[in-house]
Amino acid sequence: DAGVIQSPRHEVTEMGQEVTLRCKPISGHDYLFWYRQTMMRGLELLIYFNNNVPIDDSGMPEDRFSAKMPNASFSTLKIQPSEPRDSAVYFCASSITGGGRNTEAFFGQGTRLTVV
Amino acid sequence: GDSVTQMEGPVTLSEEAFLTINCTYTATGYPSLFWYVQYPGEGLQLLLKATKADDKGSNKGFEATYRKETTSFHLEKGSVQVSDSAVYFCALSGDRSGGSYIPTFGRGTSLIVHP
Numbered sequence: 001d002a003g004v005i006q007s008p009r010h011e012v013t014e015m016g017q018e019v020t021l022r023c024k025p026i027s028g029h030d031y032l033f034w035y036r037q038t039m040m041r042g043l044e045l046l047i048y049f050n051n052n053v054p055i056d057d058s059g060m061p062e063d064r065f066s067a068k069m070p071n072a073s074f075s076t077l078k079i080q081p082s083e084p085r086d087s088a089v090y091f092c093a094s095s096i097t098g099g100g101r102n103t104e105a106f107f108g109q110g111t112r113l114t115v116v
Numbered sequence: 117g118d119s120v121t122q123m124e125g126p127v128t129l130s131e132e133a134f135l136t137i138n139c140t141y142t143a144t145g146y147p148s149l150f151w152y153v154q155y156p157g158e159g160l161q162l163l164l165k166a167t168k169a170d171d172k173g174s175n176k177g178f179e180a181t182y183r184k185e186t187t188s189f190h191l192e193k194g195s196v197q198v199s200d201s202a203v204y205f206c207a208l209s210g211d212r213s214g215g216s217y218i219p220t221f222g223r224g225t226s227l228i229v230h231p
Contacts, residue, residue: 004159031217042223043160043205056218091159095209097217104150105207105219107159 006092006108013115018080021111023092024073033105034067034077035091049075082115089113118143122206122222129196129229137191137225139180139206147208149173149182149189154203154224163204201229
C-alpha cells in the first residue's frame with residue numbers, strides 16, 4: 001500500500017477563498033483523523049471518523065471548517081472562508097482496530113497551507 | 117481523560133552522546149504506548165511501540181520500556197547521530213476496557229544533534 005496520501009502538498013491562497021484538502025487513507029483502515037500542526041499549539045486533533053461516520057468534531061475551530069468522508073477511501077477538509085490564522089500544516093492519518101486495540105496511526109505527508 | 121506529558125525541548129546533544137527523552141502518561145485501562153518521529157517537512161512516522169506492561173519497544177537503536185508502576189515510557193538511545201535530529205512525539209491509545217481508541221499525543225520534543 002502507498003500509505004496515506006494527501007493532496008495538495010502545498011497550498012497558498014488569499015484570505016476569503018475556499019480551500020479543500022484531500023486525503024486517501026490506507027485501504028481497510030476504519031479510523032480517519034484530521035490534525036492541524038502549528039508551532040504555537042502543536043498537534044491538534046480536529047475531527048475523526050469511524051467507518052466513514054464523523055464521531056467527534058469538537059476540535060474543529062470554527063464553523064468555517066467542515067469535513068466529509070463520502071466513502072472509505074476518501075475524505076476532505078474544507079475551510080471557507082479561509083483566514084491567515086488558518087495557516088498551518090494539516091495532517092490526515094488512519095488506523096485500524098483489531099483485538100480490542102487500535103494500531104498506530106499512519107500519517108500522510110501533510111498539506112502546508114498558507115493564507116495571505 | 118487520557119494525557120501524555122513529555123519533556124520540553126529542544127534537546128541539544130553532540131554526536132555519539134546518550135539520549136533520554138522522558139514521557140509519562142495518564143490513562144484508564146491498559147493503553148498501548150508509542151513513540152513517533154517527525155523529520156523536517158514530513159509527517160509523523162512510528163518509531164516504536166509497546167502494548168503491555170514491561171514490554172520493550174525498539175527500533176533503529178532507540179528503546180523504550182512500558183513501565184506501568186511509574187506510568188512512563190522514556191525514549192533512550194545509546195549513541196545519537198546527526199541524522200537523528202527530528203521532533204519526537206510520545207503517544208498512547210486505549211484498549212477496549214475503557215480507554216479511547218483515539219491516539220493522544222504529547223507536545224513533541226525537538227532533538228538537535230551536532231557533529
